[in-house]
Amino acid sequence: MSRAVIYDTFGGPEVLDLREVPEPHVGSGKVRVRVAVVGLNPMDWVLSSVPEVAQQFGISLPSGFATDFAGTVDEVGEGVSGFAVGDRVYGAVTGRAAADFVVVDPAGADTLQHTPAEISDEVAATLAVAGMTASAALAAAGVKAGDTVLIGGAAGGVGVFAAQLAKLAGARVIGTASEGTFDFLRRFGVDPVTYGPGLKDRVGAIAPEGISAAADLFGTEAAEAALALGVPANRISTIAAPNPPEGVQATGGVNAHPEDLKRITDVIVAGDLTVPIAATFPIEQIRDAVQLQSGRGVHGKIVVTL
Incomplete structure (x- = not known):
């Protein structure tokens, strides 16, 4: 037994x-x-x-x-x-x-x-679910060097992968979280912002030049804020959201590239991802x-x- x-x-x-x-x-x-x-x-x-x-x-x-x-x-x-x-x-x-x-x-x-x-x-x-989901969310939003990306739920299990992978790609990362997680997120080079009503205005205040992509890993609040800030829907992704806004890229780990896990373990071994x-x-x-x-x-x- x-x-x-x-x-x-x-x-x-x-x-x-x-x-x-x-x-x-x-x-x-x-x-x-x-x-x-x-x-x-x-x-x-x-x-x-x-x-x-x-x-x-x-x-x-x-x-x-x-x-x-x-x-x-x-x-x-x-x-x-x-x-x-x-x-x-x-x-x-x-x-x-x-x-x-x-x-x-x-x-x-x-x-x-x-x-x-x-x-x-x-x-x-x-690694398997969170790493693959984070990779898929960033890929669906087309995150690349020079982007300013909003990540919803940045301190969570998928968020800590997505935030660090986006930074490694050369993007600036703004992450939604509770105030108690701000110091935690700053360790990874993330600019934290509280979630909840008024998110659009708070993001706009810390990124007056605008944001270019978003990956919402907890519902649709960050996705909706990104849309309100002028981000095209095809550069916004959500995971496991029941009703994502029209045009937003709904994705998940099943959509990740098979080589993504190898890439993630490589950067962990190199000390570039914690x-x-x-x-x-x-x-x-x-x-x-x-x-x-x-x-x-x-x-x-x-x-x-x-």
Whole structure:
């Protein structure tokens, strides 16, 4: 037997249970990973609490939980190439990462990458969803050197990637956040601005020359402010926004380029991108971890250890 986080009904963190389940094993073309760390994302608790969204991702009850993981390969099925027992890996398996073992289809819909020796499992477990989503959001907005880009939700799990990647691309970054995160964002060269009513005027005050692009990683407030400031809709992106403004580029990690993860790990290894770990919880405290993740005040990523 092994352990996995399971929920039988949709709801808040209280529906998540750590249970004993039969130990999974590989079939042809599959790889089993002994999970060491799970990285949480806002989409994880959305999937476990909103049935309509879960259905869009093919999730039915009972279901496992979480997507991002890092660990070590401990079984390899027939026909698999590129992975061997003992390899350190990270990746994404929608709705089942929070478990002692995950069986991964590296040639299918799952994501599986080798973990560079210089990167810890804690950091590797944060990369697949947040890194790919940040890359996709910036690409959809066409962020490039010389831009002044507004990033909505800059202190969150995706925001810390997007802000740093935009800076590395040569853009000036203005990031929406709560005042308590301003010093945190300034560490990454971000000019912080409070979210909420009046955002357009506050952005205009700190960027009188205007902004040229925007990536909204939390709803549509930053996207709407960018439109009001004259940014063309095709240079504004949103992620997981239910009703983005007309013409704005709705995107997500699935739209990222396959090489983006390699580019992200390269800049982490080079010391040019930092992944801040906001909190670490043992798997037995998964409900507490998700409760914290579901708030807006998190600075960086939350990880869960097994």
